[in-house]
Amino acid sequence: MDAQLLISGVIFGLSIGGIFFLMAIGLSLCFGLMRIISLDQLLYYSIGAYITYSFSLATGSVWLGVLAGCVVAGIVAFAVERLIFRRIYERELTFSMITSFGILIGGIGVIKYFWGVVPRPVSVPTMTQFDIAGTEVPVYRLIVVAIAFLVYAGIWLFLNRTIIGKAIRAGIEDVEHVEGLGINVSRLFTITFIIAGTLSGLAGGLHAPLIMVDPQMGLEVLAFVFMVVIIGGLGSIKGTLVSAFIVGQVVSLGSILYAPLAQMAPFAIMLVILLIKPTGLYGSALLKR
């Protein structure tokens, strides 16, 4: 394998990993705090991508579109949390899994209604290439990686340096005690859900220029996102970051070696990791409350 292919493969893997991270962080936070498996994060991802498409057509700027995608995804997440999740926090885990899958399928139907089934292209905001050791690398992919790390830093600061973030972290440990301290847990849940939805929307907006935007895009990445969350350990943010980049690299380098490997290798890795350490790399033995 020559160096050029390797370098572009690694960069490709990093950018894919960054997008997986942005999506998986929502799932991970929701599981950690509310003990729900929120498959509908993938709907906010598609919404983010579609709003990016429409906005970039209307205004001519993809970055503005990504911003609008984040906002709309956050608003939809807020509505869904208020209308549906509010009623099911107390139920068992499989319950939220099935309900959120229903929301995902229904949401795909709504997207089909508004935008049709034809895949839509989104133009790449910057076509400039960056030179790394003689290999031309698209700058946009580097920007995606940078944004992923910025978000990680932001989340870290938010969880460690603000009162709400500290309350969320405490809630992940023991939600009843947090409630006992007089903190409004239900508002905490809403805030976490909106953050998760917004980040999923951001992931969709950033991913849109790299792929075609189509209604099934959420289902296509579903398995990968899950894998990221599981390998990293449900509820762990650091684990999510590490495993997102592992999965990104495996997908990208695997496809250079042997094309079918790209889809299969991550699943094989996940099976092995689960069988050795059933809670994932960084997951603690979290039990259902």
Add this chain to the structure above:
Amino acid sequence: MVKVFRWWWGILLAFSLLAVSRVFLPLPFINEIVIFSIYTLGCSFLLGRVGLISFGQPAYLAVGAYATAFYLFYFGTNPYIGILLGVLAGLVVSFIVGPLFVRLRSDYFALVNLALAVIVFYLMQKVLAGITHGDNGLWILTRISSTPVLDLSRPDQFFIFALLVALAVWAFYKYLDDSIYGACCLATKINEDKLKFLGYSNYSVRLLAFVIANTTTALAGAMYAVYLGFVSPEITSPARAADPVIVTILGGVGTLYGPIVGAFAYTGMKDVISKLIGNWELFIGFLLVFIMLAGEKGIWGTLQPLLEKLLFRKRVTTGTADSEEAHL
């Protein structure tokens, strides 16, 4: 005699209704329903009786379908042997993966199964493309030989066969529900510690349930293969992974007749709605959310107490699952 009749009458009634509906419903539709309800029964048993949710049922469906298709494509022509081989393959595969999977917690169990479905999909589509012909699939319709009794290459006779198989499968599951083993399954769902205290092993109860359910799923796969005369990786595609779960919920979790009602409603709605507005996901998705919020009893779970009240003037209990949980 009365006792025997009382045990059988529900199943017989359900299947005579299915047989009668053959008269006024198109044959492909009703065949699809019978196979689909066998497919769903495995998932319904796992979810409702043992409390294991699996998003990877298509993996086992594909195992059954491909085993049958391989036999019919490369070796023989007798469809009965093909179906038998499909069931055997399902049994073997679930015995291999079962011990690894049933140890996991229920949420991880769902996802590991999904992973297995994806692996099987790419295995069949790309890696084994030399044998499976990749996306083109295996066409076995012309290779199925006709047999003197119940010629499976003819859809109308296939319907009789499918109905008989379904009848046998339902009788088996009803027997399981009534047995001590069925009670153990419910107990492992509701209270693991108590079952352990009583001297049963949670692990072996779950393993057996896993094997039974997935062998049933493989049987459905084998029947799909013979009925359609065509197998492609499409049957295990990840996008369809949630179909049996949706149908299970739709029909009523853990109820005996839920899968039939659910398969009927799901296939029917898919047909009607995709003709009307061409956008059935929207409807199915929100229906699923609605059923979950309205108390997750499903169509049959809601109908059953009403029917019993109507037929026997029985005092209505709060639902099947609750009353059986009370027995424990």
